[in-house]
Amino acid sequence: MQNRPSGFGNPWLQLGLSVACVFVSELLLKRGATDVAEPDSALSWTGVNGLASPLVWWAILLIIASFVSWLYVLRCIPLSLAYPLSRVVDILVPMGCWIFLGELISAVRWCGIALVVIGLALVAKPIAKMEERL
Amino acid sequence: MSLLAFFFIVVSLLTFVAAQLILKRAMEFSATNGMRNSHFTLLVAVGVALMTISFFLTLGLLQRFDLSYLYPFQGLSVIFITMLAAVLLKEKLSVRLTIGALLITAGIVLVSMS
Numbered sequence: 415m416q417n418r419p420s421g422f423g424n425p426w427l428q429l430g431l432s433v434a435c436v437f438v439s440e441l442l443l444k445r446g447a448t449d450v451a452e453p454d455s456a457l458s459w460t461g462v463n464g465l466a467s468p469l470v471w472w473a474i475l476l477i478i479a480s481f482v483s484w485l486y487v488l489r490c491i492p493l494s495l496a497y498p499l500s501r502v503v504d505i506l507v508p509m510g511c512w513i514f515l516g517e518l519i520s521a522v523r524w525c526g527i528a529l530v531v532i533g534l535a536l537v538a539k540p541i542a543k544m545e546e547r548l
Numbered sequence: 549m550s551l552l553a554f555f556f557i558v559v560s561l562l563t564f565v566a567a568q569l570i571l572k573r574a575m576e577f578s579a580t581n582g583m584r585n586s587h588f589t590l591l592v593a594v595g596v597a598l599m600t601i602s603f604f605l606t607l608g609l610l611q612r613f614d615l616s617y618l619y620p621f622q623g624l625s626v627i628f629i630t631m632l633a634a635v636l637l638k639e640k641l642s643v644r645l646t647i648g649a650l651l652i653t654a655g656i657v658l659v660s661m662s
């Protein structure tokens with residue numbers, strides 16, 4: 415972590431950018447998939463028809479951007495620290511579904527989401543260590 | 549939720565976890581052996597193919613379900629990694645990991661009921 419680059423090369427800024435890209439890409443994928451949804455067609459289980467939506471292509475670009483900045487983050491910050499911090503996206507995504515996508519989230523679903531978030535927060539560090547060894 | 553949907557959710561997560569581990573193995577291999585060899589190319593190709601499968605299956609699922617419904621299922625990846633680590637690395641489950649995995653499972657059951 416010595417000689418840490420500043421400005422755009424700052425690994426903490428890149429971690430934030432990576433999380434933001436994942437968050438926005440999830441919302442764009444959902445919006446794009448809904449726009450071109452064909453739930454009656456068996457072929458649509460493969461998701462290929464989703465490529466007809468420009469929003470899906472924007473989401474793909476953001477996924478690539480998040481992947482590049484994540485690789486950069488891992489060069490500077492250990493996985494066992496970076497991975498637990500990146501899990502903040504698990505809180506952002508359901509909030510985004512509620513605020514930006516207008517999804518009606520029932521009390522039961524909020525409780526389920528909360529349990530998953532607490533569980534992930536508990537296991538994030540040990541899982542990152544396991545992934546390092548795997 | 550139909551059995552078919554649950555099947556696709558599990559397959560999309562399994563392919564995602566497998567792709568991550570294979571790509572990581574490829575990068576580790578390239579650190580010692582370089583990138584110009586067939587083994588590295590094969591690992592990257594398999595990793596990218598698995599990631600692509602996972603992406604399209606997710607896109608298919610998103611056409612049918614809320615994102616707030618599907619997203620918590622990503623917590624299952626933790627269960628898969630724990631099982632892989634137990635099988636491949638003979639890791640023992642810590643109390644923290646067990647409680648976390650149980651909470652995630654309970655949460656996913658609640659979400660799937662909603």
